[in-house]
Amino acid sequence: MTYKRIEDYGLIGNMHTAALVGNDGSIDWLCLPFFDSPAIFNSILDDDKGGRFSISAVDAVDNRQIYFPETNILITRFGSDHSAAQVTDFMPGHEEHDPAGDPWTGDSGDICCSDSKVIRLVHGVLGKTNMRMECTPAFEFAGTGHQVERTSNGVVFTSDAGQKLSLTANCEFDIENGSAFANFALDHGESIAFVLEQLESSSATPTSFTADEADEQFKETVEFWRDWVSKCTYQGRWREEVIRSLLALKLLTFSPTGAIIAAPTASLPEEIGGERNWDYRYCWIRDAALTIDAFMRMGYVDEARGFMRWLGSRTRESNGSSDSPLQIMYGIRGEHQLEEKTLDHLSGYRDSQPVRIGNGAYDQFQLDIYGELMESVYIYNRHGWPISYDMWMSLSGILDWVAGNWQRPDEGIWEVRGGRKHFVHSKLMAWNALAKGLKLADERSFPANRDLWISARDEIFHEIMDKGWNEEIQSFTQSYGSSVVDAALLQLLNIGALSPRDPRMISTLKRIEETLVRDSLVYRYDPEESLDGLSGTEGTFTMCTFWLAESYTRAGRLDDARFLFERMIGYASPLGLFAEETGPTGDMLGNFPQAFTHLALINSAFILNRALDQQQS
Structure with missing residues (x-):
């Protein structure tokens, strides 16, 4: 088993939940839909069966991670002698506080669901970069099994307890042993967006973004964080x-x-x-x-x-x-x-x-x-x-x-x-x-x-x-x-x-x-x-x-x-x-x-x- 150092992770989130993203492009910890929900990806606690959601460059010889300035948006960069690409990871923010009234007597009511999306925008920076995506959920802290099926624009994972997790992107997915894989190449200037979210009902339609739509979400999230920092x-x-x-x-x-x-x-x-x-x-x-x-x-x-x-x-x-x-x-x-x-x-x-x-x-x-x-x-x-x-x-x-x-x-x-x-x-x-x-x-x-x-x-x-x-x-x-x-x-x-x-x-x-x-x-x-x-x-x-x-x-x-x-x-x-x-x-x-x-x-x-x-x- 190979574990990253704890300091090799960054954090993204939306004030409902949060994910740890490694400097190798792997999400190794995520609880959905809330902080205290059972983890869906938890390979940080068991590298073998904990589950992960990884996007990386196949031939990268160097990788590094930065926060987009004054935000909680992570950028992971992969490079080789002839190519480079980056993954921009973020979760659109949620704010529900009421600025008016007496906070002592307020009541937040029931919280039954969360619109939590992990958006992973992959962008070609230099040359042609071969990329690989792997998504292997491990529902309930790897305590229960699941099935996976293709949809028109991605896959849906369904746990034995009925929890549904969708992953969409404009690429071909392969399915093997409960995991979804995708191999794709990006030339300089090309982008592709992966969107991961929990589906609150069996009839819910998975969210799918084009690269341009994901880029708009990125800009809105940048504005959200910079407004807060200001x-x-x-x-x-x-x-x-x-x-x-x-x-x-x-x-x-x-x-x-x-x-x-x-x-x-x-x-x-x-x-x-x-x-x-x-x-x-x-x-x-x-x-x-x-x-x-x-x-x-x-x-x-x-x-x-x-x-x-x-x-x-x-x-x-x-x-x-x-x-x-x-x-x-x-x-x-x-x-x-x-x-x-x-x-x-x-x-x-x-x-x-x-x-x-x-x-x-x-x-x-x-x-x-x-x-x-x-x-x-x-x-x-x-x-x-x-x-x-x-x-x-x-x-x-x-x-x-x-x-x-x-x-x-x-x-x-x-x-x-x-x-x-x-x-x-x-x-x-x-x-x-x-x-x-x-x-x-x-x-x-x-x-x-x-x-x-x-x-x-x-x-x-x-x-x-x-x-x-x-x-x-x-x-x-x-x-x-x-x-x-x-x-x-x-x-x-x-x-x-x-x-x-x-x-x-x-x-x-x-x-x-x-x-x-x-x-x-x-x-x-x-x-x-x-x-x-x-x-x-x-x-x-x-x-x-x-x-x-x-x-x-x-x-x-x-x-x-x-x-x-x-x-x-x-x-x-x-x-x-x-x-x-x-x-x-x-x-x-x-x-x-x-x-x-x-x-x-x-x-x-x-x-x-x-x-x-x-x-x-």
């Missing part, structure tokens, strides 16, 4: 990297509901051959709230409103639960149960098993989500759209709950599966939830249980200083009574709980540098310790490196911050994308692309650029 208010030093990160985050939004997924993939490993393989195609409260912070800083209010609409629905569903007002994560439509299963028939990326779909962490208790949530609401109210009374009453009920439940141990930001602890970061974020709630209440003169919130806020802070501090190692620790440090402790500085000149913060930062930093890359906790209840190790956590750059910035260490930030930028994929983690040789690990990483890049770039400007003024 709203970005960031004009700083790293605009190209920030724009690419924003475009990636936009592809991770589920437009019908406003939910934001953590990543579009499932079970890409955090260690090759290891068991840390998770399904990230869901909406984490923490990740989405922090993504909204990044969007808001860059001028994107509509995305924030979409998420607030989704969040409002989740809050109304909670009905004041005494266990926890909110789950840590939900499905993209707000599903509460995300049953985790293993797909034992798939070998996993580079034999990394188990392959998991669903996510068993959905019922974990993670106290920190309320701190990230209130941070985003505070920024949204100040810079986006003033929150409503109804929204505030829902939030104040949550803050009452935080004030009465912050003492409980939890699974923490890293979703450990080895039991609950009193994580310092979790307590810090409970403090932040109450601190931001009080600031918001004061700024808007909202009614609030101020005495309760102030008392709990101050009690949390005292306890962090007492039980979260290890006098022997002169550092805050991951959890009470521990001697292990955690990169999440950087948030003590980044959210303003401690001054960069506080002796405890200075010594904690030094301890993190000594313990967790390897050649400028940052582990989330000691890689020699198995702190999450699982065997094996993992790579450095890319988001944490950007967190450290932000901490250096806030501490006034601007030379260190810029060096670290720009060195981390150098670990991006050739297309400017990041996975969750970085391996020892610079290879990417974990699900890809990762919202956490890209939002941390945006926030770090924003804060560092502002500090550098102030230094020069």
Whole structure:
């Protein structure tokens, strides 16, 4: 089996679903019709039987991939000594958000279908290029069979469960063992368009485009993305990297509901051959709230409103639960149960098993989500759209709950599966939830249980200083009574709980540098310790490196911050994308692309650029 590196993929999508396209012209991951649907092409999880949709030049000796500037349109180029061709891959965009009304009380309704098309426009660039197309779907994560039949302008694949997938193009198709093939040649200037889509009914007519019609779709999609990029208010030093990160985050939004997924993939490993393989195609409260912070800083209010609409629905569903007002994560439509299963028939990326779909962490208790949530609401109210009374009453009920439940141990930001602890970061974020709630209440003169919130806020802070501090190692620790440090402790500085000149913060930062930093890359906790209840190790956590750059910035260490930030930028994929983690040789690990990483890049770039400007003024 031959697997591409994770960084050898680009992402296309339409805010309903997304596809990974390799630099060899192969779509190796696509779920239809939505992000959380079973994959139709998933050879990234099993190169032998996972299915793919490939278009490549037969005699190519070189291939490379770029994004069309300021878009999510991919161009894969193939070349030889005497010929060249390119494949332009895109999905026409979908936007359903309503810019009017109160997002907190909105309701997206049912989402039953999606007009998702993958358009692959193949164009001859030089000489005569012999091309080959292969389409081999593997429905239901390669868990069910299918049949294929010719149509007047292509083929239709029908799974044993009744799912239909059409592929059209102006060429001859061959059918063999459930796959469709096409061999064709393009002279300079000639083009052919392939259109892949799911048919919602047996009577639906497959879409077919001429090359000129596909080119019009291409131009409309370019205009869609460039119009969206034009709203970005960031004009700083790293605009190209920030724009690419924003475009990636936009592809991770589920437009019908406003939910934001953590990543579009499932079970890409955090260690090759290891068991840390998770399904990230869901909406984490923490990740989405922090993504909204990044969007808001860059001028994107509509995305924030979409998420607030989704969040409002989740809050109304909670009905004041005494266990926890909110789950840590939900499905993209707000599903509460995300049953985790293993797909034992798939070998996993580079034999990394188990392959998991669903996510068993959905019922974990993670106290920190309320701190990230209130941070985003505070920024949204100040810079986006003033929150409503109804929204505030829902939030104040949550803050009452935080004030009465912050003492409980939890699974923490890293979703450990080895039991609950009193994580310092979790307590810090409970403090932040109450601190931001009080600031918001004061700024808007909202009614609030101020005495309760102030008392709990101050009690949390005292306890962090007492039980979260290890006098022997002169550092805050991951959890009470521990001697292990955690990169999440950087948030003590980044959210303003401690001054960069506080002796405890200075010594904690030094301890993190000594313990967790390897050649400028940052582990989330000691890689020699198995702190999450699982065997094996993992790579450095890319988001944490950007967190450290932000901490250096806030501490006034601007030379260190810029060096670290720009060195981390150098670990991006050739297309400017990041996975969750970085391996020892610079290879990417974990699900890809990762919202956490890209939002941390945006926030770090924003804060560092502002500090550098102030230094020069």
